[in-house]
Structures are given as C-alpha cells and as structure tokens.
Amino acid sequence: MSTQPRLMLDITNVIFEMADEIMPKLDDKGAQKIDTRDTGLPMWTAPMFGRGRTPGKKWSGQLNVTIVSAERPNVQDGDQVVPRDLEALPWVSEQNGKTRSGVAYKASALEVVSGPTALSKAA
Incomplete structure (x- = not known):
C-alpha cells in the first residue's frame, strides 16, 4: 500500500x-460522513x-x-478563523464518461481570531 504525500498549505498571508x-458533511444517503482514511x-x-x-499577489x-x-466546530458566520493543518487534496472522478477534477480542502480544526464567537469567549 502506497501513501500519498500530504500537501500542506502555507496560510501565513491568508485571511x-x-x-x-x-454543516455536517453528508453522504448520498443523508448520513454524516466519517473520515475512515485517517x-x-x-x-x-x-x-x-x-x-x-x-503585496503583488493578492487574491x-x-x-x-x-x-x-x-x-x-464552535464558529459562526462572519468569524475570522485560522484552519489548522490545512491540506489540499487533489481529486479526479469519472461519471457518465466524463472526467472531472478539482481540489478539496481539509483541516483538523478552526481557531477563531475575531468575530462574535471570539468576543463571547473573552467575556
């Protein structure tokens, strides 16, 4: 069994x-997905x-x-957060003879840096 390298992202200059x-991530039957791989x-x-x-590379x-x-995770809409251990997961799938590809993102946690949740924690 081969293991894929982890593509960890540098988020130093990202907000x-x-x-x-x-929301819970759901499978095609409506049940919450479980990370069976790790x-x-x-x-x-x-x-x-x-x-x-x-500067010069804003996006x-x-x-x-x-x-x-x-x-x-205890976060709310509008909170500024830091995703911990942010990883890029390239994927490819074939359906009805068409190939699709993209990048999914996965993190181990979210840390709130500002917003309503951070203010309520400080009180």
Missing part, C-alpha cells in the same frame, strides 16, 4: 472568514472566504473546507 454556518471522526463542511494579502475566493472533528 479566512466564515461565509456561512458549518481519524474515524465525523466530517463537517465549513464554507469560507479566503483572501491572500501578499480572494470562496471555498469549502472539510473539518474533521468529534464535535461541530
């Missing part, structure tokens, strides 16, 4: 903000905005990050 509420923990979908802030986009955690 992430929650774009919506976290941890055995439930998977959650975290929609967020990312913004690169390196912005929306992405979904899968969070692998026993419990739903």
Whole structure:
C-alpha cells in the first residue's frame, strides 16, 4: 500500500472568514460522513472566504473546507478563523464518461481570531 504525500498549505498571508454556518458533511444517503482514511471522526463542511494579502499577489475566493472533528466546530458566520493543518487534496472522478477534477480542502480544526464567537469567549 502506497501513501500519498500530504500537501500542506502555507496560510501565513491568508485571511479566512466564515461565509456561512458549518454543516455536517453528508453522504448520498443523508448520513454524516466519517473520515475512515485517517481519524474515524465525523466530517463537517465549513464554507469560507479566503483572501491572500501578499503585496503583488493578492487574491480572494470562496471555498469549502472539510473539518474533521468529534464535535461541530464552535464558529459562526462572519468569524475570522485560522484552519489548522490545512491540506489540499487533489481529486479526479469519472461519471457518465466524463472526467472531472478539482481540489478539496481539509483541516483538523478552526481557531477563531475575531468575530462574535471570539468576543463571547473573552467575556
């Protein structure tokens, strides 16, 4: 059995903000997916905005990050967060004779840096 290299992302100059509420990541039967490959923990979908802030290389986009955690991460829409151990997962699938490909994102946790959740924790 061969193991794939982990493609860990450098997010030093990236700001992430929650774009919506976290939801359980569901399979085609409506059950919450479990990370059977690595941890055995439930998977959650975290929609967020990312913004690169390196001068001359600025970018912005929306992405979904899968969070692998026993419990739903305690974040809210609008919180500025830091995804821990952010990893890129290239994928390819074939369906009805058509090949699709893309990149999925996975993290082990979300740390809130500012927003309503961070303020309520400080109180």
